[in-house]
Amino acid sequence: MIQSFQPPARTLLGPGPSDVAPSVSRALAAPTLGHLDPKLLGCMDELRGLLRPVFGTSHPATFLVSGTGTAGMEAVLANLIEPGEVVLVPVHGYFGARIAEIAARCGADVVRVDGEWGRASDPERARAALGGRQPKLVAVVHAETSTGVRQDLAPWSALAREHGALFVTDTVTSLGCIPIGVDAHHIDGAWSCTQKGLSCASGMSPVTFSPRAVERMRARSRKVQSFYLDLGLLLEYWDGAHVYHHTISSNLIYGVHEALRLIHEEGLEARFARTALVSRAACAGFEALGLELLVPATERLPQLLAVRVPEGVDDVRVRTRLLQQFDLEIGGGLGALKGKLWRVGLMGHGATRRNVLFLLATLRTCLEGEGFRPKGDGAAAADAVFGGR
Numbered sequence: 001m002i003q004s005f006q007p008p009a010r011t012l013l014g015p016g017p018s019d020v021a022p023s024v025s026r027a028l029a030a031p032t033l034g035h036l037d038p039k040l041l042g043c044m045d046e047l048r049g050l051l052r053p054v055f056g057t058s059h060p061a062t063f064l065v066s067g068t069g070t071a072g073m074e075a076v077l078a079n080l081i082e083p084g085e086v087v088l089v090p091v092h093g094y095f096g097a098r099i100a101e102i103a104a105r106c107g108a109d110v111v112r113v114d115g116e117w118g119r120a121s122d123p124e125r126a127r128a129a130l131g132g133r134q135p136k137l138v139a140v141v142h143a144e145t146s147t148g149v150r151q152d153l154a155p156w157s158a159l160a161r162e163h164g165a166l167f168v169t170d171t172v173t174s175l176g177c178i179p180i181g182v183d184a185h186h187i188d189g190a191w192s193c194t195q196k197g198l199s200c201a202s203g204m205s206p207v208t209f210s211p212r213a214v215e216r217m218r219a220r221s222r223k224v225q226s227f228y229l230d231l232g233l234l235l236e237y238w239d240g241a242h243v244y245h246h247t248i249s250s251n252l253i254y255g256v257h258e259a260l261r262l263i264h265e266e267g268l269e270a271r272f273a274r275t276a277l278v279s280r281a282a283c284a285g286f287e288a289l290g291l292e293l294l295v296p297a298t299e300r301l302p303q304l305l306a307v308r309v310p311e312g313v314d315d316v317r318v319r320t321r322l323l324q325q326f327d328l329e330i331g332g333g334l335g336a337l338k339g340k341l342w343r344v345g346l347m348g349h350g351a352t353r354r355n356v357l358f359l360l361a362t363l364r365t366c367l368e369g370e371g372f373r374p375k376g377d378g379a380a381a382a383d384a385v386f387g388g389r
């Protein structure tokens, strides 16, 4: 007989998914409802009310796209780009490149401006690269998970406004970890995911569209190529008429509802402060061990720390040992940074003192096993940031 699958109890400190809170796991396992059940629709309405403040918006068109973060990215780009339009995309990591790829598939004339992986992009270089062309859309990654870089949104928003372009941003790793400020930054479209800062299972993509973006979509000269991601059809389901479009996962809705409820219970500011504190402690710990961080402190994301793999240490061997002996997952590098980087996620439910001390202690053991001599006591240095006791 085949046994029921029993996943091991891991601690997930990679770039996502993050650890799911017990009450979210319970919510996910609640009885399934039909996608038009009035009780489910009520839960969805409440969920939207909980989601808006986390995005920092009052946009009515704030909801969930079925699918992971990439589905949200594709939804925003597919609805807001028409073939032949100029789209400006600064790329300083893996996910910026994904935006450029999807925009190109939407038929855009993509102005891709490549910058160094590990630093933020420079708006002045992007302005020069436009060479007088008028972009219809500017798309930037707020939290570049491949490198741990935080991109300041204000100058990009200003650049978009100067050209009368829509401004959209990837907030897949920022939602629930750091402030986004959709309204403050005049963001016309943003997408995220449920398995990083929200600490739910993956499978939904929170999105928000400004009224201006919804108008732009309605004024398109041709239909959105994707039926599944058509914003007009999705809004007919989520808003008043509740017309069937696809069978949304009620269980994921409950999970996201509970994950958002937990954020509000803790308080948005308190959650951001917790994330920042836990991250400062982790950085102090890495530095005490003698490890280097890829990104300078001024551009560093608290929720995703990119640590350089020291000379002579085997990336895969360390991560395999962490996983197999300590049930602890961290991420490796992507693209050119493969084998050179560890990516540590301190997101949502997983951003705790316990997890940071556990990681620093187990990582030290693995580093010593590789013949690396730690400079000092990482766990003690991290603990000191929390005030010792």
Ligand SMILES: *Cc1c(COP(=O)(O)O)cnc(C)c1O
Pocket: 016, 068, 069, 070, 071, 073, 095, 141, 143, 144, 145, 146, 170, 171, 172, 173, 193, 202
């Ligand atoms: C994780 C991630 C994505 C992709 O999300 P999926 O849920 O894996 O589809 C996109 N952008 C960024 C910045 C991410 O970190």
